[in-house]
Amino acid sequence: MNSRTDVLVIGGGATGAGVARDLALRDVEVTLVERDGLSAGTSGRSHGLLHSGARYAEADRPEARACLEESRILKEIAGVCVRDTRGLFVQLSEDDPDYFEAKRAACEEVGISTEVVDGESVRAEIPDLTDDVERAMWVPDGVVLPSRLVAANAADARDHGAEVLTRAPVTGMRRENGRVTEVDLGGEVDETIEPTYVVNAAGPYAASIAEMVDATVTLHPTKGVMVSVEYDRLEPVLNRCRDPDDGDIIVPHDDEVVLGTTSVPVDDPEEYERADWEVERSVEECAKMLPPVADAARLRTWWGVRPLYEPEEAALDERGISRGFHLLEHDDEGVDNIASIVGGKLTTYRKMAEATADLVCDRLDVDADCETATRRLPGADDPEQVDEFVAEFDGQGPTDEDLIGR
Ligand SMILES: Cc1cc2nc3c(=O)[nH]c(=O)nc-3n(C[C@H](O)[C@H](O)[C@H](O)COP(=O)(O)OP(=O)(O)OC[C@H]3O[C@@H](n4cnc5c(N)ncnc54)[C@H](O)[C@@H]3O)c2cc1C
Known part of the structure; x- marks a missing residue:
């Protein structure tokens, strides 16, 4: 017909x-x-982070501006499809302090509001955060369903x-x-x-x-893994403040947090290897920010494929x-x-x-x-x-x- x-x-x-x-x-x-x-x-099958643009601020200003503008719009029009949790970029002792400064400066230039807090203050707010945290920066990240x-x-x-x-x-x-x-x-x-x-x-x-x-x-499709683990005490998104790498974002839900992710090129968006190392590395790296997730019960693991244009x-x-x-x-x-x-x-x-x-x-x-x-x-x-x-x-x-x- x-x-x-x-x-x-x-x-x-x-x-x-x-x-x-x-x-x-x-x-x-x-x-x-x-x-x-x-x-x-x-x-x-994504990570579910409503980007404020802070992740891209120093490397890709146009995309950071687009994320800032769109995340603001979604907070207005999308109601229960998003959550305004805020986000933190955390600098651990092994992370480059200059990177933190560069990100903060770039956020300011793009118009993304930031607030820097020292390690002690941020641990007072999020007691399970590693004691290895030097300082952190609040940004207007959120969660998307x-x-x-x-x-x-x-x-x-x-x-x-x-x-x-x-x-x-x-x-x-x-x-x-x-x-x-x-x-x-x-x-x-x-x-x-x-x-x-x-x-x-x-x-x-x-x-x-x-x-x-x-x-x-x-x-140039790339796959990434997400691992959802039992943990009910996190309110903001946690981002590791370093060059984007494996396992540097934790997205809070009600009784779970979603750990991720990786970025590995694939030839076929369906037939690709779901490798254990991606799972283990994501958990291990995220646990450097929030140690209890290392031993938390693993609830779901899934992969997604980015439709990146090359x-x-x-x-x-x-x-x-x-x-x-x-x-x-x-x-x-x-x-x-x-x-x-x-x-x-x-x-x-x-x-x-x-x-x-x-x-x-x-x-x-x-x-x-x-x-x-x-x-x-x-x-x-x-x-x-x-x-x-x-x-x-x-x-x-x-x-x-x-x-x-x-
Ligand atoms: C690991 C990972 C983490 C990510 N995390 C985030 C994040 O935290 N925040 C963020 O903002 N973005 C994130 N992204 C990026 C974001 O998820 C994608 O850019 C976005 O979801 C792409 O949406 P889309 O509608 O273009 O593609 P898709 O959601 O893939 O939609 C395409 C649809 O086309 C359908 N389709 C395919 N072939 C056919 C056919 N022959 N006939 C009919 N239908 C067909 C598919 O079934 C699919 O549903 C992430 C991506 C990945 C992979």
Whole structure:
């Protein structure tokens, strides 16, 4: 059976759901398709840190500014999808004091508020922190519940006329005269869609979607592990204040903390080795900040794959690749009604979606402004309602499994 839509968005992670919401709010007819349940990809398998931008402040100012701006917006519009926990960057005795100073200066330059506290004061607030802490810096980090965030975006898209199809994998696409003309959906949907425009928001799978129409997206996917352990006494996010490395972030939940992560290149976003050393190293390194986590009961372990974009000219190391997003059109490859959106962060998904929706509206001659920065998400004040959205879209990922439906 064939049906048509103005915009077909492929991928039900934060980016795709955000694009669908943004377009639907601009009265554009949109269909969102996800091969699994929503959040089944990287979004539902991330570390769940709502970045204030402090992590990137000295190395990537534009990304730090984007995180600062977007984390502020999400604290306004996303309600129970985020938590305003604040975060600490801790300097241990083996860490370079100049790095701490450089980060503080860069945060100030970017506009990220900081407050430096000495080791004794911070240990008075967080008694389990290692006594090896020299000093620490408060920043406005937070926690994001990706399953809720993605489901609330999809629910708003649906409430504004979008069709949201889960268990609807794109299995093939046809192009004719420089345009994508037909997209085949398998799984439970099993139909062919004729779209006017296609948005490829398939995260680490974006390259294989682009290939279906002989277009190219050069990704440098990297995997990272998260380990959730029993611990109920941490309020802020803990970040180690040193060059980004394995096991330098602890994200607090209610009765658990999530330790992570690693960054190891993979060839395939699905078939990769889940190595024990990554788990052990993450726990060991995080325990240098918060020693009780070393022996805490391990509750869940999962991996995610970053959809990092690697332009040919910038062959940087895994952690040096920009965390900024890239919106690519493929007209130079002979197909002009498809764009791919890759890279970025969960924290900046809304901005990525806005840029994508601006482009699509321009191509479709739609004159409508973005509203997503000021409109609250449905269910933002009602955890039960938003958890019903998660269930409706089969959107439960491991990152916030312990926090949904409580
Ligand atoms: C280890 C790790 C930790 C991270 N931690 C953080 C963090 O703490 N804070 C932060 O801000 N960011 C973090 N990130 C980055 C962030 O998670 C990602 O940048 C973001 O979630 C990507 O979202 P997305 O929607 O673009 O991709 P995805 O969430 O991967 O969504 C793409 C979707 O496309 C679907 N799909 C694939 N193929 C098809 C097909 N053929 N048909 C239909 N659908 C298809 C997939 O199933 C998937 O659901 C982390 C990433 C990793 C890997």
